[in-house]
Amino acid sequence: MASEPLVRFSSVQKSYDGTTLVVSDLNLDIQSGEFLSLLGPSGSGKTTTLMMLAGFESPTSGEILLSGKPITKTPPHKRNFGMVFQNYALFPHLSIADNVGYPLTVRKLGKAEREAKVLRALDMVQMGTLGARFPGQLSGGQQQRVALARALVFDPQLVLMDEPLGALDKQLREHMQLELKELHRKLGLTFVYVTHDQSEALTMSNRVAVFNDGMIQQIDTVTSLYETPTNRFVAGFIGDNTVFHGEVRAVDQGQCSVQLNDGGNVSGINVNAASVSTSVKACIRPERIRVHTESSRPASNCVPAKVNDVIYLGDHLRLRCQVGQQTEATVKIALDSQTLPQAGEAVWLHLPPEHLRVYL
Numbered sequence: 566m567a568s569e570p571l572v573r574f575s576s577v578q579k580s581y582d583g584t585t586l587v588v589s590d591l592n593l594d595i596q597s598g599e600f601l602s603l604l605g606p607s608g609s610g611k612t613t614t615l616m617m618l619a620g621f622e623s624p625t626s627g628e629i630l631l632s633g634k635p636i637t638k639t640p641p642h643k644r645n646f647g648m649v650f651q652n653y654a655l656f657p658h659l660s661i662a663d664n665v666g667y668p669l670t671v672r673k674l675g676k677a678e679r680e681a682k683v684l685r686a687l688d689m690v691q692m693g694t695l696g697a698r699f700p701g702q703l704s705g706g707q708q709q710r711v712a713l714a715r716a717l718v719f720d721p722q723l724v725l726m727d728e729p730l731g732a733l734d735k736q737l738r739e740h741m742q743l744e745l746k747e748l749h750r751k752l753g754l755t756f757v758y759v760t761h762d763q764s765e766a767l768t769m770s771n772r773v774a775v776f777n778d779g780m781i782q783q784i785d786t787v788t789s790l791y792e793t794p795t796n797r798f799v800a801g802f803i804g805d806n807t808v809f810h811g812e813v814r815a816v817d818q819g820q821c822s823v824q825l826n827d828g829g830n831v832s833g834i835n836v837n838a839a840s841v842s843t844s845v846k847a848c849i850r851p852e853r854i855r856v857h858t859e860s861s862r863p864a865s866n867c868v869p870a871k872v873n874d875v876i877y878l879g880d881h882l883r884l885r886c887q888v889g890q891q892t893e894a895t896v897k898i899a900l901d902s903q904t905l906p907q908a909g910e911a912v913w914l915h916l917p918p919e920h921l922r923v924y925l
Contacts, residue, residue, distance in 0.1 A: 569633055570594035571755055572618065572723070577627030579613050579779075587613050589779040591627070600749050600756045602766035605776030606802070612727060614776070615759045619725050620644050631722070642671075647716030647724040651731045653708045655700040655715075661687070662696035665714045672719060686718035687711075689748065706737045713745075717752070726758045730765065742768045763803050767791065775799050791850075795836065797924040800848045807854065807894045809847040809868070809916075813839050813923070821923055823847050827889025829868045833921030845923050851897040853920040856884070856906055862913040866921070870894060872910045886914065 572595035579588040588610040595601055603611035616622040617629060620641035629637050636644060655664050666683040674682070687693045690710035700708055709729060716724055730738045746769045749756050760766050766773045767787045774784040775798075783790060783799045794800040801808075811825040813835075821835040823845060831847060839845050857867065870886040873893065884896040884906060894914065898905070906912055 568596070571597040571632060572757075573630040573633075574614070574618075575628045575630065577614075577617065577624045577629060579610075579617060579622065580625045586625075586779050588617070588624075591781065593774065593781065593784070595755065595757060597755055598753050599771045600746070600758065600769055602758045602760055602770040602773045603776060604760055604763060604766040604773050604802075606761060609776035610779040611759050611761075611774075611776045615725055615727055615757060618723075618757065619646060619648055645719070645722050647719070647721035649709075649712050649716045649724070649726040649729045651728040653700070653712045655708060655711060657700050659699070660696065661692065661698050661700070661703070661711050664700065664711055665696075665718050668715060668719045682718050683714075686714040689717060689752075690714045690744075705733055706741065709733065709741065713748075717754075721754070723755050723757060726756065728759055728761070731760075731762075738765070739768075745769055767803070775802060777802070794922070797846055797848070800922065800924060805851050805895060805897075806848050807851050807896070808892060809849075809888070809894075810892075811845060811847060813841050813843045813845055816841060820918070821845075823923055825868065825889070827868075829889070831866045831868070831916055831921060832918045833916070833923045834919070836922050837925040839923060839925050843925065845925060847916075847921055847923050849916050849921045851883070851895045852881075853917060854894070854896045855915040855917070856896060856898060856904070857913045857915055858904070859911075859913065863915050866916045866918055867913045868916065870912055870914050872906045872908055872912060875906065875908050886912070888914065 574591045574593040577591040578586055580586050603614055605611045613622060617624055624637060628635055662683050665686055666679050669679040669682055687696055690713050692710050730741050742765055770787055772784060772786055773790055775782045777798050783795045790803050794803060800806055809825050811823040813821050814824045815822040816835060819835055820832055822832050824830050833847050868888050870888045872884055873887050874885040876883040881897050881899055886894045886896055888894050
């Protein structure tokens, strides 16, 4: 028997105008101790979902449960959740230690206990020596650490984060992702993290819920989301994708044969059970495509292409290839490949059928 989830969204809907659903029929279980990211484009419903969990928004219908008990009518300050925002929301006139200790002051903890908890929280985020400073004296990354310490200081059941690294530069953001992941591992708390950055979600999460149009399109482990997306939106939103347009010509036990719009034929996994004569998109990750010369190409699942451009990206080469009249195909190849194609060269692209996923 599966353990009861820490949080359960049961048939939750949210509308601001009584007509348009921002969140539609949301059923979501969040397990104790997991790092769950809510990922999606702007307006997809992910932030509204987090705000309903935090108590800053109320569902139009449905119920939110915490350890099996309804919390839909429980005000935010009684939910015992830590919250970290993108803009840090620090008090500029308070020291770092007083900022972190503010939730404990509100809870009327004694001075000695409060100071011990503040120091422990600051040490967690490697800011233990800076308690006397003020927010204006800190960098953006340091301010974000303080905001995180403030969210952790009162030992919350849940830590909710809304795009907390969005204001940081790329290098610092990537560093903070790894620190957050390590902090989650050490503390064993439940983290719920909102982001529109797919690489951020893949880096940190145990599971990711991909939102679009107010609904979860897929919720899964990061490996499954990347390798086996269940629909075209997820395939396009998670990672890079090379797409070929065509029509199904034959179907056979989860596989199908597709005639591409420029006349070539390929076989792949029939993800959405497309029927014969249906227009489809055949999608493959750029790193799964193999580049061949005329003499070395496999007998099947190959398409002719011309290399338009070769881009050096440090750890790999990215080829931009023209395949007939189709959209340009992207291919990633390792730098240690024996044959490195040149711009203008004619090649064959092999699309392994076990990695070619066909979507409606």
